[in-house]
Amino acid sequence: MDRDALTRTDRVPHGGTNDRSVVDFSANTNPESPAGVTPVYDAARAAARRYPSDGYAEFRTAAGEYLDCDSQQVVPTAGALAGIRLVCAIAVDPGDRVLLPEPSFGEYAREVRLQGGTPEFVPHDTIFEADPTGYALAIVCTPNNPTGELPGRCEREAFAARCRSADTPLLVDEAFLDFTDASSLGSQSGVIVARSLTKVFGLPGLRAGFLVATDEWREALETARPAWGLATPAAAVGAHCLECTDFLDRTRERVASERDRMADRLGSRFTVHPSDAPFLLVDVSSADDVGVDALLETAREAGYAIRDARTFRTLESHVRIAVRRPAENDGLLEALDV
Known part of the structure; x- marks a missing residue:
């Protein structure tokens, strides 16, 4: 920072x-919220007298099955915003330019600025047509907050491919994608997906989420994430909710x-x-x-x-x-x- x-x-x-x-x-x-949250939380609260297992095997497995990805590509975080900060801390150095949509979630620009980077804004309805060349990071929100639109899968994949060609990592905030039947961009090279469990499951105070990344990005995020970053009750309730199809x-x-x-x-x-x-x-x-x-x-x-x-x-x-x-x-x- x-x-x-x-x-x-x-x-x-x-x-x-x-x-x-x-x-x-x-x-x-x-x-x-899903049925059964209270007994799961109460049981986990008793277990919280000890540090959580930093491997988060149960949570990673549930998240991997939920998104149909390798559980080792899952990086647990205390909500999507903690994951967004983690990505920005790795990707953005002072003086770097970051491509962002406008209007969109205000925390993107804040996190970029906290790393000394410069947000460069593109209208939300044209960002998937933008040239990502020369940026340290590109961030998109699908569906976009506050406008609500979700570009089609082909459009999202085409932008991800252009980011890969430009050697620009792409952070995709899918906090509201759970409310749709659209598929995630997780598990694509050069793409980091941020997911929130607290929006669709109605538990914003729980602070549970995760990132999905592959290759060197997965390694970097796994190394940089805080130890015990997801509380025991949040991990247990999160794993339970992810199974409530x-x-x-x-x-x-x-x-x-x-x-x-x-x-x-x-x-x-x-x-x-x-x-x-x-x-x-x-x-x-x-x-x-x-x-x-x-x-x-x-x-x-x-x-x-x-x-x-x-x-x-x-x-x-x-x-x-x-x-x-x-x-x-x-x-x-x-x-x-x-």
Whole structure:
């Protein structure tokens, strides 16, 4: 980490609220979790009186089977963000340029800056057409946060191939890919995939995730990762959740159905971006009678929190709304008068 960068790098605003009196549509996490999490957590909490086994064999096996990859390609991390920092720490030196989409998850640029690198932004809808030559690292988010689109497999693979030809490592954040039936880019040479278990399984405070990498990148990440970096309860619950395929199927069905229904209702008043993710990006500028601040306040007064998307680069009149359970979605839509 570049110590000089610490004085000129700010923290990044996020969704999520600690106010239990409101329904949280500002964070893109599943409102439901798989059955059986509590007894698994309780058993692991008792085992946490000892250090975890640093090999994480059970967790790696579950993750490998989940993504159909070699378990030795799995690098356990305390959430996807810990993995993103680990990749940036290895790939980015002071003065390096890193290719990023905009708007997208603000932590990418922050992590690059903390290493002394320079983020160079490309519009999110053209980044897969960008030339990765000369960059220390390229980062993409699939589906992209906050816009929600997921490029097709061919487009993603073509960009990965161009990165390999340019000798530019590619970090693919697949934190929301679990909400789709699309396949991962994991196990491709030169590609590092970051996965979050806390989004789709509704356990953001657990801090569980992993990276998938091959060849010299796998070796580098395995060497550099912190010892005991994944807590015993997180590893146990994570392994359990990764085996809950029926839960995933039900979640994907609900999210797809509710997302389409919410987009139709919201589209009667606002401009809604097409989304493959468990959230919708909404441009309120098409409604003459309301702005972002007023909409945030209207939602809050009715007991709902939605995300002020103006904190993302290039977005000036947008909110982001998560997809939750049908009754909760109905309540928010009614409060927003759509």
